[in-house]
Amino acid sequence: MIVGMTLFGFSLTLLAYVLAKALYKKIRIPFLLPVLTATASIMILLTVFNVSYETYYLGAQWFDHLLGPAVVALALPLYRQLPLVKKYLKTILVSVSIGAVIGVSTGLLLAGRLGVTEELQLSIVPKSVTAPVAMDVAVSLGGVPALAAVFVAVAGIGGSVISSYVFQLAHIHHPLARGIGLGCASHAIGTAKALEYGEQEGAISSIAMTISAIVVSIIAPFLVFLLY
Known part of the structure; x- marks a missing residue:
């Protein structure tokens, strides 16, 4: 059960960003910035399907762990x-x-x-x-x-x-x-x-x-x- 919820949060975040990035490449306007559209999409999906943030974060937290290395890469x-x-x-x-x-x-x-x-x-x-x-x-x-x-x-x-x-x-x-x-x-x-x-x-x-x-x-x- 925990593994499934972890995969759900991770997969949803990754998919939302990949799709948002693809959209931004095709329609390059500031209001379609991937971080904005991906975040908005995830919020809407969690609300519509009544998924708690705690459940989602079980998988999404792994992206938080990558924030440090990403900043260091700068x-x-x-x-x-x-x-x-x-x-x-x-x-x-x-x-x-x-x-x-x-x-x-x-x-x-x-x-x-x-x-x-x-x-x-x-x-x-x-x-x-x-x-x-x-x-x-x-x-x-x-x-x-x-x-x-x-x-x-x-x-x-x-x-x-x-x-x-x-x-x-x-x-x-x-x-x-x-x-x-x-x-x-x-x-x-x-x-x-x-x-x-x-x-x-x-x-x-x-x-x-x-x-x-x-x-x-x-x-x-x-x-x-x-x-x-």
Whole structure:
């Protein structure tokens, strides 16, 4: 029984992503980003067939275990683009730091204006950093880690979807700008999107994602104290 449920969750996730990827290759529009369409499809199927998340996760958890190696694999394009990173290191550090401050501040201020609960406000603060870091930051601030993970997913998917339109409207074409924007605002999901533009964008995005996580971990308590 457990083996069957494990195979179900694993197979459903893999099939949903493969089909979503195939669709994205044929109809290449941002709103058909595989991570978005695959996630939406799985949610609909689980709801329609009344399958609990716990049952599904028995198999899907194996993809979580692959997240670590996938992030480590980003070191390869980063290594290949090391001269570019060294050349613009100061620009990257300053830009990501400013982006981190803006990301935390805008999320906190917007949540406050909307009049949401304290836990929700504190959970939204680390929305632009990778999930494990965001959950730890949320706990340290008094937020809810599960909610923080949801906001991280929304920021990652949302940023990746609208990035093409933002870059087009703002005439942003430089690999450095695209990489910093996606890595700082949309963490790992944004980095995957950055790699679609090119290896330079992917490398910059991966280092921006890392620096952003460090900066947010340091500044979040101070900004919450000042703005909350």
